[in-house]
Amino acid sequence: xxxxxxxxxxxxxxxxxxxxxxxxxxxxxxxxxxxxxxxxxxxxxxxxxxxxxxxxxxxxxxxxxxxxxxxxxxxxxxxxxxxxxxxxxxxxxxxxxxxxxxxxxxxxxxxxxxxxxxxxxxxxxxxxxxxxxxxxxxxxxxxxxxxxxxxxxxxxxxxxxxxxxxxxxxxxxxxxxxxxxxxxxxxxxxxxxxxxxxxxxxxxxxxxxxxxxxxxxxxxxxxxxxxxxxxxxxxxxxxxxxxxxxxxxxxxxxxxxxxxxxxxxxxxxxxxxxxxxxxxxxxxxxxxxxxxxxxxxxxxxxxxxxxxxxxxxxxxxxxxxxxxxxxxxxxxxxxxxxxxxxxxxxxxxxxxxxxxxxxxxxxxxxxxxxxxxxxxxxxxxxxxxxxxxxxxxxxxxxx
Amino acid sequence: xxxxxxxxxxxxxxxxxxxxxxxxxxxxxxxxxxxxxxxxxxxxxxxxxxxxxxxxxxxxxxxxxxxxxxxxxxxxxxxxxxxxxxxxxxxxxxxxxxxxxxxxxxxxxxxxxxxxxxxxxxxxxxxxxxxxxxxxxxxxxxxxxxxxxxxxxxxxxxxxxxxxxxxxxxxxxxxxxxxxxxxxxxxxxxxxxxxxxxxxxxxxxxxxxxxxxxxxxxxxxxxxxxxxxxxxxxxxxxxxxxxxxxxxxxxxxxxxxxxxxxxxxxxxxxxxxxxxxxxxxxxxxxxxxxxxxxxxxxxxxxxxxxxxxxxxxxxxxxxxxxxxxxxxxxxxxxxxxxxxxxxxxxxxxxxxxxxxxxxxxxxxxxxxxxxxxxxxxxxxxxxxxxxxxxxxxxxxxxxxxxxxxxxxxxxxxxxxxxxxxxxxxxxxxxxxxxxxxxxxxxxxx
Numbered sequence: 001x002x003x004x005x006x007x008x009x010x011x012x013x014x015x016x017x018x019x020x021x022x023x024x025x026x027x028x029x030x031x032x033x034x035x036x037x038x039x040x041x042x043x044x045x046x047x048x049x050x051x052x053x054x055x056x057x058x059x060x061x062x063x064x065x066x067x068x069x070x071x072x073x074x075x076x077x078x079x080x081x082x083x084x085x086x087x088x089x090x091x092x093x094x095x096x097x098x099x100x101x102x103x104x105x106x107x108x109x110x111x112x113x114x115x116x117x118x119x120x121x122x123x124x125x126x127x128x129x130x131x132x133x134x135x136x137x138x139x140x141x142x143x144x145x146x147x148x149x150x151x152x153x154x155x156x157x158x159x160x161x162x163x164x165x166x167x168x169x170x171x172x173x174x175x176x177x178x179x180x181x182x183x184x185x186x187x188x189x190x191x192x193x194x195x196x197x198x199x200x201x202x203x204x205x206x207x208x209x210x211x212x213x214x215x216x217x218x219x220x221x222x223x224x225x226x227x228x229x230x231x232x233x234x235x236x237x238x239x240x241x242x243x244x245x246x247x248x249x250x251x252x253x254x255x256x257x258x259x260x261x262x263x264x265x266x267x268x269x270x271x272x273x274x275x276x277x278x279x280x281x282x283x284x285x286x287x288x289x290x291x292x293x294x295x296x297x298x299x300x301x302x303x304x305x306x307x308x309x310x311x312x313x314x315x316x317x318x319x320x321x322x323x324x325x326x327x328x329x330x331x332x333x334x335x336x337x338x339x340x341x342x343x344x345x346x347x348x349x350x351x352x353x354x355x356x357x358x359x360x361x362x363x364x365x366x367x368x369x370x371x372x373x374x375x376x377x378x379x380x381x382x383x384x385x386x387x388x389x390x391x392x393x394x395x396x397x398x399x
Numbered sequence: 400x401x402x403x404x405x406x407x408x409x410x411x412x413x414x415x416x417x418x419x420x421x422x423x424x425x426x427x428x429x430x431x432x433x434x435x436x437x438x439x440x441x442x443x444x445x446x447x448x449x450x451x452x453x454x455x456x457x458x459x460x461x462x463x464x465x466x467x468x469x470x471x472x473x474x475x476x477x478x479x480x481x482x483x484x485x486x487x488x489x490x491x492x493x494x495x496x497x498x499x500x501x502x503x504x505x506x507x508x509x510x511x512x513x514x515x516x517x518x519x520x521x522x523x524x525x526x527x528x529x530x531x532x533x534x535x536x537x538x539x540x541x542x543x544x545x546x547x548x549x550x551x552x553x554x555x556x557x558x559x560x561x562x563x564x565x566x567x568x569x570x571x572x573x574x575x576x577x578x579x580x581x582x583x584x585x586x587x588x589x590x591x592x593x594x595x596x597x598x599x600x601x602x603x604x605x606x607x608x609x610x611x612x613x614x615x616x617x618x619x620x621x622x623x624x625x626x627x628x629x630x631x632x633x634x635x636x637x638x639x640x641x642x643x644x645x646x647x648x649x650x651x652x653x654x655x656x657x658x659x660x661x662x663x664x665x666x667x668x669x670x671x672x673x674x675x676x677x678x679x680x681x682x683x684x685x686x687x688x689x690x691x692x693x694x695x696x697x698x699x700x701x702x703x704x705x706x707x708x709x710x711x712x713x714x715x716x717x718x719x720x721x722x723x724x725x726x727x728x729x730x731x732x733x734x735x736x737x738x739x740x741x742x743x744x745x746x747x748x749x750x751x752x753x754x755x756x757x758x759x760x761x762x763x764x765x766x767x768x769x770x771x772x773x774x775x776x777x778x779x780x781x782x783x784x785x786x787x788x789x790x791x792x793x794x795x796x797x798x799x800x801x802x803x804x805x806x807x808x809x810x811x812x813x814x815x816x817x818x819x820x821x822x823x824x825x826x827x828x829x830x831x832x833x834x835x836x837x838x839x840x841x842x843x844x
Contacts, residue, residue, distance in 0.1 A: 043598035194687075208688040238453035238625065243669035243684040265598065268671030272678060295675045309603035310673055311632035313655065319610070320632070322603030326568045 004031040004073065005259050006055075006227060007093065011068035013047075013054045014332070021332040024050040026283035027068065029358075032227070032276075034073075037253060037260045039270040041306070042280030045327050048263045049117075051280070052231045055261070056114050057096070057104045069095045072111065074226070109140045109223030117232035119212035123204040127159070129215045130200025134176040134184035136222035141180055143223075187218035191248050210241035217248060227259045228252075234269060246272055267310060271295070276366060279303050282328055282340040286370045293363030300371045301345045339371070343389035347373065349382040403441035404587055404619050405465065410438040410474035412457075412464050416693070433692050434460040436643035438474070439809065442587075447613065447620040449634030449651070451627060451666075453689055457643040458623045459503070462589045465621065466498055467491070478587070496526050499580035503592035505572035509564040515575050516560035519546045522582040549578040554608060570601035574608065581612065589621045594629060606633060627670050631655055639663045642700040643692055649815035659817040662701045686722075699820070702802040703729070709801050709820055712838040716772055721798070727776060728795045731783050801839040805831045 013025040025047045032038045042048050053059050055070060071093040081099060082089045088098040096104055116122045123132060167174045181200070188196035191214040204212060213233060220228060230249065234242040250273060253260055262273055270277055271291065278288040279302065287300040298304055308321035325344040328335070336342070338353040345352065351372045359374035361367030368374075411433075418429040435457040442448045450458050464471045467483050475482045483494055499522075502508035509518055522528075523542045536544075547557030553574040564572055573593060580588055590609065594602040610633055612618060624630050630637055630651070637654045639647045639662065647660040658664045665685045671677055687704045690696055696703050703726075710721050729735075775794055782791040801820055810816040810825050820832070820839065832839070 043600060210688060238689075239627070239669040240453065240665060240685045241688070243671075243682050244686075246671070247682070247684055266671070267599075267673045268677070271673050271675065272671040291678075292675050295673070305600060307673065309599045311603075311606065311628040313628050313631055313667070313670055313672060320603035320607055322607065323600040324604075326570060326601070327598070 002034045002036075005034040006032040006073070006261075007069075007071040008055075009069055009071075011051070011054060011070065012066045013050050013059055013063060014066050015063040017062055019331060022330045023283050023332055023335065024063070024330060025054060028278075028280075028283075028285045030278055030285060030288060032259060032261060035253070035257045035259055036275040037250075037262055037273050039262045039264065039274035039277040040280055040285075041264055041267060041270050041277060043265060043306075043327055045330070046280040047283040047330075048265075048280050049231055052114065052229045052261065052263050055229060056108065056112055057101075058114075065097060068097070070097050071095050072107070072227075074111065077107075077111075106143060109136075109143065109225065111223075111225060112227050112229060113220040113223055113225035114229040114231065115213075115216050115220045115233050117235055119209060119216050119236065120204070122216055123212060124159070125204050128201050128203055129207060129212075130181065130184050130188070130202075131176060133187055133200070133215060133219045133222065134180045136219045137180040137183045137187070138176050140223040141183075183222075184218070187221055188215065190221070190252075191215070191218045192244070193218075208241075210237055210244060213237060213241075213245055214248065217245075217252075221252070224256075225258070227261060229261045229263070231263045232265070233262070235264070235266070242269075249273065267306065279306070282335075283330055284340065284370060286341065287361070287368070289361055289367030290364045293361060293367040297361065297363040297367070299361055299369040299374045300341075301347050301373070302341050303369075305344075305346075342384070347378045348384045348388070349378070350384060351382070352384070402444050404444045404479060405442040405621070406475075406477040407438055407440050407465060408475045408477070410461070410464060410476065411436055411472045412460050412469065413472045430693055433643050433695060435464060435471075436695075438645055440638055440645060440648060442619055442621060444586075445613075445617055445619055446635040447622055447633055449630035449637040450621065450623045450640060451625065451630050451637060452640035453625060453666075455689055455692070456640045457692075458625075458640055459591055461640070462500065462591045462621060462623050466500055466589055467494075468500070492526070496583045497585050498587040498589070499583070499585040500589040500591060501573075501576050501580045501593050504596055505569050505576055506596070508576055509572055511564055514561050514563055515550070515555075515567070516543070516546050518564075518575060519549055519578045519582055522579060526583055528583060545582070546578075549581060550575075552581075552612075553578045554604070568601075569597050570604060573597060573605055577605075577608065577612070581616070584616070585618070587619045587621070589623070591623045592625070593622075595624065595626065602629070609633065627667065639666065642689060642695050644700060644818065645809065646701065646819070647815075647817040648809065649817075653815045657815075659815070659822050660701075660819045661705050661707050661821070663817070665704075665706065696803070698801075698803040698806050699818070700806075701819075702800065705802070707821065709839045711797065711799060711801070712840050714798065714840065716769075716798075720769070720772065724772060724776060724795070724798055725800070727780070728792075728798060731779060731788065731791045731795065734788060799837045801832060801835065801837050804835045804837055 008031070009029045010027045011025060012023065012027050015022040015024055028051065030038070040048050040051060050059065050063070054065055059065060071090065073092050074094060075092040078089045078092050078094050081094055081103070085099050088095045096107065123129065185196045185200050188200060193199050193211060193214055207215065233249070234245050237245060246269065249260065252258055262269070264270060274291055276288065276290050277294045278285040279294065279300065280286070281302050287294065287298060287303045294303060295307070298307065302323065305321070305323035309323065311320060323344050328340060328343070337355060339345070339356055342348045342352040349372065356370050356372050358368045358370050361369050361374055412435040413431040413433050415429040415431055417427045422429065438461060440448065450461060452458050460469065463469045465476055467476070471484060475484060478494055478498065481490070483491070486494060520542055523545060529538065529541060547560060550557050550559060555571060555574055555578070564575070567575065593609065594605050597605060606629065609620070613620060622630065622634055634651045637649065637651050638645045639654070639660065641662050647654065647658065647663045654663060655667065658667055668682050669684065672680070683706060685704050685706070690700070690703055699705070702708050707718065708722060708725065710716055716724070779791040779794040782794065805820070805828060807818040807820050808825055808828050809818050810823070
């Protein structure tokens, strides 16, 4: 087993809104090994995307990372930072939450890179795709040419009329150089864009959704990142295009040995791509383990519920076994003390009114579940009455 | 005569671009976007027909034209024996009572300023339900009673009558949409992507609900979805659409166990399965994107992405190389080889070498053409570089495929039919193939 490259412990991210504090990510802990694909799966509002944004340090006000640490293994970085920030460095690991913003900023690109869900809205519609990819290459190139790379100025280009006019008159003032353009074309070719030289000069609206998603992957690869965070990379795409994009991601992972954190709601995508999986519910990772642990030996009733909700392609008919009710609100004031899933759980017991810890699962070493069922069997006499939660939640009858 | 409730004959819906007054004054020709192009299908009483395809293939337009929510460009839709495009106002109103629709997006299909009770009651008001009032209670009370019944039936509570849509989650809103569709006790319901905006656990609730309602009220469904597993779960029969045409129709069982059209096969293969052995499964992904419906490919519309295009007789070329060659030829045809960029990029100017380099950059897979194909492609590209497009085209003309010349069609009177030259074709298509200048490679037909 290879070494972990990223260790997250007790990470919490909350949003402080007018209605109150929302705990989008609630003390999650996980570790990702070098070169593996780790999947985070969950329904909308479970905190998957906020986890990704927290890693990239892109959480915007009113959101804030309230506690926890994100340790990233990079011996070189650890050496440069050891003197200045001794508290943040532990061996080869650097806690990126205890170093200043400027250092975290310099990690975006060469260390962490992200691809977003909606390619159409992630590109600037008035600049050619090639130029935008080249810009990312250029930013990384400039950052790297600066010897004190941790404090590098990785500022992008400012789009303004005066900037446009100067660059039109003086080609040397252009932000993007010929070399970075060539590199951009190479990247576009690498992600399988046919005829990249021609396509580089086209605008985002001339691309289809799948092509744009590839271009975004190319852009994310500009800094040759150690860890690629893919937030629902195929959700906006059709299945045939989804298969193409997933192919590219797994090729990259195999060829370059990149570590991928894949965030998705689609268990099929998880099955296709991931080595290990974390299942998120209401801001917590309720169960994690290898693909086999989660798919075959799952303990948490939520994981089981997710699996039971999916109509299978291979065997037909029968009723689905959905999880009753709806995803809870994440407002701090409305959250119960016990297990957050208890009100939808078919096996809720009295114990579930106190918060479960992460217990070891029966599967592989990594298997862990936040559920009392990991330690003992479900007993009906201990079950909570069906109507226990009705007073506090929406009335939802289903057959 | 079968007892089909809905019969669609040669349904076409074109949208026209560049059709404004200014464009007419400037005498620009309008461009037709062929969203739906000649559909034929029928839905039997009590069955669920699934319509599946990728985005932009015309699924939703079909759903809307079948209900005459949009006027069709051409074609007929028979509902219970009468053509809805020939109906007068009263007949159409009666049709609207018997046919309903559930929309895709539960967030935009409910009026935010109406309570959900009013929303569900609206169809009752419009149709002045109940028509025979021989109860002692007033009509209004009966309507309210009916709405509460409906809300209870779809898994909400009658007490929620006075709430507004924003107070509900996506799954609950979709239930409201279903209650509204069922208000007038319809026979036929079009479900336009009813679960695509929902999470899987909620999707399962809605699918179970739709299943129950169908058996309880004897509903006939047209389910439009891009999600094959949803289709498989609730449909009796499935029609697969590609670029405005139906390419294959069969029972759900047949489509999933024995798909015949290469597109259906590719579509099924692309869906990731939820099993731990999924990573080992080898998927042959379809190359490229769906072509634009403004200018669909001639002949079979799927041929530009098809993994099994039929090569001409005696060409002796491998499938992969053949498809690569076809894509180069397509670009020559559309005059789409623009070399100024390439030339600048490669910093070379000699045409002779350039042709090789262009082949290299244009051929995306790592294959090499075997001779004599390679030299032909090379000559054609060299000709194209010298702006001699006719010459370039004629050099590659012998690679024409039957798939470009003759459109395949769905067989009539069969349970499982596929519009592809690889399967047995109706007599009209067989004749057309015989008449065409291209003969298909041995082993086909």
